């Protein structure tokens with residue numbers, strides 16, 4: 001869906017883009033169009049472009065226009081999950097014999113899809129630390145068609161210089177895709193920094209309330225968007241209208257939530273830096289974080305994710321996860337409620353034994369929007 005909201009501020013676009021009050025009823029929110037098919041006025045006579053809801057549904061169209069607007073892109077596509085969006089991005093850009101470069105701490109599901117599925121179709125990959133542009137450049141081959149970046153990465157919160165990676169990819173004739181799930185479009189705008197494709201798990205900050213699974217691809221490139229649209233319809237991993245509605249509802253408060261997530265995460269990071277049970281706090285907002293300068297250059301704030309390495313090893317990490325009460329032990333992230341997890345045993349278990357294996361004393365916090373004093377007290381008692 002094409003975007004015509006380029007000159008407005010972020011939150012104005014978040015609240016309004018993609019939908020005007022319904023001319024018939026005045027409804028200020030897009031209805032949940034629970035209709036799988038649309039009546040035609042004579043064969044091929046579509047009333048407003050809709051024929052069958054896998055191909056397009058008005059609630060989803062509103063979401064897609066909104067997603068394009070908030071990422072400052074021309075085209076947005078919504079999917080049934082972040083992984084469905086990743087699958088579409090990979091299959092739209094790669095053919096047998098092609099090669100891609102992926103981060104050495106990519107999201108576990110992304111790594112699994114590439115390593116276990118894509119390789120069966122003759123696509124090869126190399127792993128490189130995305131925080132080191134020289135290492136990414138060194139991993140490029142004549143057959144490289146795609147550079148995959150996350151920033152901040154999950155779960156180690158490494159920072160990739162999006163502009164530098166875009167130059168490297170483009171010099172090689174490859175596309176750069178940025179998984180912007182951890183930052184959200186409010187904190188970081190990869191297309192403006194040179195990326196070709198932005199990917200989201202809208203399940204996380206964009207939805208923001210842990211009540212819907214979804215994904216998105218945004219691009220300025222009409223050819224790429226056409227390829228995404230072909231696969232979106234052809235493979236059919238589309239979100240239903242109620243999922244699209246929930247995601248749109250989440251987006252309206254994205255900026256407010258991200259500011260609060262960022263403030264709370266800053267408090268948590270500072271607090272844990274001084275805690276003797278903690279060996280190291282990983283948060284891009286801390287001046288000692290190796291990616292702090294790049295993050296300051298390309299992000300509005302540093303986001304709501306904080307990772308920590310426990311002094312007492314794996315058992316201390318597992319105990320920490322078991323003892324919090326406000327922080328709920330659960331996978332996922334980006335919702336209003338605070339979550340805690342052990343990546344090695346949970347979200348990133350599929351990376352065990354691979355180049356992407358994570359330290360076993362690592363704990364990942366998704367800092368919610370609760371009162372920060374309560375969050376600090378909860379962490380303190382859990383570390384005792």
Ligand SMILES: *Cc1c(COP(=O)(O)O)cnc(C)c1O
Pocket residue numbers: 081082083084107109110150154179181182200201202203204213214215
């Ligand atoms: C969760 C996540 C995904 C996958 O999205 P789903 O909606 O769970 O399919 C991809 N990338 C990142 C960074 C994620 O956190």
